[in-house]
Amino acid sequence: MSGSAATTPRRGILPPQDEVTPAAAPRVVALPEQLSLFRLPPAAPATKTRHVQIGARIVAYELLTGRRRLVMTIDERGLRIGAPRLITVAAIEAFVRAHGDWVLQKLDEHSARNARRHFAIRDGATFPLLDGEGRLRVTAGANRVLWQDNLLVLAAKANADLDALARRGLQRRALDVFGERLALAAQLAGCRPPPLALSSARTRWGSCSRQSGIRLNWRLIHLPLALVDYVVAHEVAHLVEMNHSPRFWVEVERLCPGWREARRELKARAASIPLI
Numbered sequence: 001m002s003g004s005a006a007t008t009p010r011r012g013i014l015p016p017q018d019e020v021t022p023a024a025a026p027r028v029v030a031l032p033e034q035l036s037l038f039r040l041p042p043a044a045p046a047t048k049t050r051h052v053q054i055g056a057r058i059v060a061y062e063l064l065t066g067r068r069r070l071v072m073t074i075d076e077r078g079l080r081i082g083a084p085r086l087i088t089v090a091a092i093e094a095f096v097r098a099h100g101d102w103v104l105q106k107l108d109e110h111s112a113r114n115a116r117r118h119f120a121i122r123d124g125a126t127f128p129l130l131d132g133e134g135r136l137r138v139t140a141g142a143n144r145v146l147w148q149d150n151l152l153v154l155a156a157k158a159n160a161d162l163d164a165l166a167r168r169g170l171q172r173r174a175l176d177v178f179g180e181r182l183a184l185a186a187q188l189a190g191c192r193p194p195p196l197a198l199s200s201a202r203t204r205w206g207s208c209s210r211q212s213g214i215r216l217n218w219r220l221i222h223l224p225l226a227l228v229d230y231v232v233a234h235e236v237a238h239l240v241e242m243n244h245s246p247r248f249w250v251e252v253e254r255l256c257p258g259w260r261e262a263r264r265e266l267k268a269r270a271a272s273i274p275l276i
Ligand SMILES: [Zn+2]
Pocket: 011, 012, 013, 038, 234, 238, 243, 244
């Protein structure tokens, strides 16, 4: 959710998706550069799920029309195609089929990676939690979650959705921790702490709006505090500079002197956080 791009300036910091690099992609496939990811998303893109046959397989894809050029992206969400409005579906699908082997290979790689990353909620399981490790305890109860230090207790009914309970527990911890870090960063920036909300966006670590405050991706709870602090500093700096100008980075530097390393690490670790 980024609100209305036209009326609400909202700047986001994005985790790198598991995108193929331009070098690995066919020549005709254009991929957005890191910088272009920081652009505001176009207002209300028209998306539609379609299916294309590649050899013996049927592949679902999301079509986003009204793009300037034909762009094919594969990440953990699957195949997405951005296309100019005037290109016919037949031409788009011919384009996909022309790169069929590459498409199938990348989709398979991503689904294997997703399967590895999927975190099965069960008693005794461990998971990355800030700079340490969290552990799960699953007991019988009335669908309540409780933290005891780094032990997350899920007191679950017999038919409970354990994933949902675990998410609730992790989000509660995230809100506590992120709130503290945001208060510190705001103090350093000389402003009042803005309203904080969590997001579960797949494509953004955080975003900032002067109207509605700062949103942080709750999955940051799986990463070291230094990385959380970088994302917090990044968004707080947007309260001062609603852009990515040199002045913005000076503010980030002031709030978080280790931001360069944190940004690199965030990029490197994004693809390995557990999926619940
Ligand atoms: Zn930003």
